[in-house]
Amino acid sequence: MKIGFDNEKYLKMQSEHIRQRIEQFDHKLYLEFGGKLFDDYHASRVLPGFQPDSKLQMLKQLSSQAEIIIVISAKDIEKNKVRGDLGITYDSDVLRLMDSFHDNGLYVGSVVITQFSGQESALMFRNRLEKLNIKVYMHYNIPGYPSNVAQIVSDEGYGKNDYIETTRPLVIITAPGPGSGKMATCLSQLYHEHKRGIHAGYAKFETFPIWNLPLSHPVNLAYEAATADLNDINMIDPYHLEAYGETTVNYNRDVEIFPVLNTIFHKIYGKSPYKSPTDMGVNMAGNCICDDEACREASRQEIIRRYYEAKNAILKGTCSEETIQKLELLMSQVDVTVQDRPVVAAAMSRAEETNGPAASLELPDGKIVTGKTSALLGASAALLLNAIKELAGLDHELQIISPESIEPIQKLKTEYLRSQNPRLHTDEVLIALSASAASRKDAALALQQLPKLRGCQAHTSVMLSNVDIKIFKKLGVQLTCEAVYENGHVYH
CATH class of the missing domain: 3.10.630.10 (dip2346 domain like)
Known part of the structure; x- marks a missing residue:
């Protein structure tokens, strides 16, 4: 930062x-x-x-x-x-x-x-x-x-x-x-x-x-x-x-x-x-350039992000092994590995604990928060809520969006729009939070923290949908994903 x-x-x-x-x-x-x-x-x-x-x-x-x-x-x-x-x-x-x-x-x-x-x-x-x-x-x-x-x-x-x-x-x-x-x-x-x-x-x-x-x-x-x-x-x-x-x-x-x-x-x-x-x-x-070391470190992190991006592209058939090899060589030249990206270990550890997709984000003060997959929320949606609750000083267990307000959205997705996935994506959870903010001060306070996520680093244990990727991009969060499809699927 x-x-x-x-x-x-x-x-x-x-x-x-x-x-x-x-x-x-x-x-x-x-x-x-x-x-x-x-x-x-x-x-x-x-x-x-x-x-x-x-x-x-x-x-x-x-x-x-x-x-x-x-x-x-x-x-x-x-x-x-x-x-x-x-x-x-x-x-x-x-x-x-x-x-x-x-x-x-x-x-x-x-x-x-x-x-x-x-x-x-x-x-x-x-x-x-x-x-x-x-x-x-x-x-x-x-x-x-x-x-x-x-x-x-x-x-x-x-x-x-x-x-x-x-x-x-x-x-x-x-x-x-x-x-x-x-x-x-x-x-x-x-x-x-x-x-x-x-x-x-x-x-x-x-x-x-x-x-x-x-x-x-x-x-x-x-x-x-x-x-x-x-x-x-x-x-x-x-x-x-x-x-x-x-x-x-x-x-x-x-x-x-x-x-x-x-x-x-x-x-x-x-x-x-x-x-x-x-x-x-x-x-x-x-x-x-006014701080050379800050630019050097930011660039090292960018090379790691590009490596993950290419690994994801391999699964989509839009990247070659030669590109991956070149990126691995560049990582070697600047003396970094994926472990030099702290959010990687945090997300993978959380995924192993919960036996499901997980995500992590490093806050501006260096603290890392995580999110797991649940019946209501996808891991990246849970991560966003946990991050802004932490920034707002709210208790982690506090439900700033009530389950009762999530259930109608799930019904809309599965019964009326024929979606196979009842869990809320990041865009849906932010809309639900915005609706809650009209009547709840804690939800409004959490919503106000979103600009503080700009420039933060995040990692997920699986590849995300295009919807989730776009939301992270709009928030200015610098995201990487493991080159793994969720639930062993081969179509993304």
């Missing part, structure tokens, strides 16, 4: 650094925005003090200068690619992002459909956007991309793409997820701007890996854990080392593509504005 990151310093320093980069060019900068603009919970977990909406707040400081372009690949539209964290398709997320930007006072200029080669679903999506009065531009597949530079930087390459009309000096290129074509969109615009006599610039904003932290720093290793399934690897930037004699960290894809980018820059401008992938970046997060 220690703060390790100065968020206010970050907002000020990051926005100022981007302004300086805009001025290096003809007051036109295309900024490729990697990672999540909203709800960057990975950053907030490994850099305690970093607010999940920090990047959004930073952009709001630049709102008068900034225009946003959202990029989506026609290939992702065609295969209905889904965001794992939200459970919605990329095309739906484009609309969600537009609403979120508008609601925060940020201007979205247009949407670009990239890698287009005639996909019918992409044309349908374009028509849908145009009916909503949203500008849409099309970018096409380029044969030999990215190695055939002569073809790429020509009228038959970037020249075939639609030129995106923009009106502001800072153009933010973002997307629902990786592989959408953000970099290619930026470079295509540089080509078109140059033909129009404008010396526009390109820069990249990626929070991780943090370029001015050591390669083996747990914060950077936690990024490798987060992208273990993508085979991203942190590495020393050899171009930066050669040019400046300075050791910096980048990741393999940027290092591998840099020679191609450099050639493209030379082809467009006659020279390259950058000597290394690190030069292209604008990230200032490493300068805002």
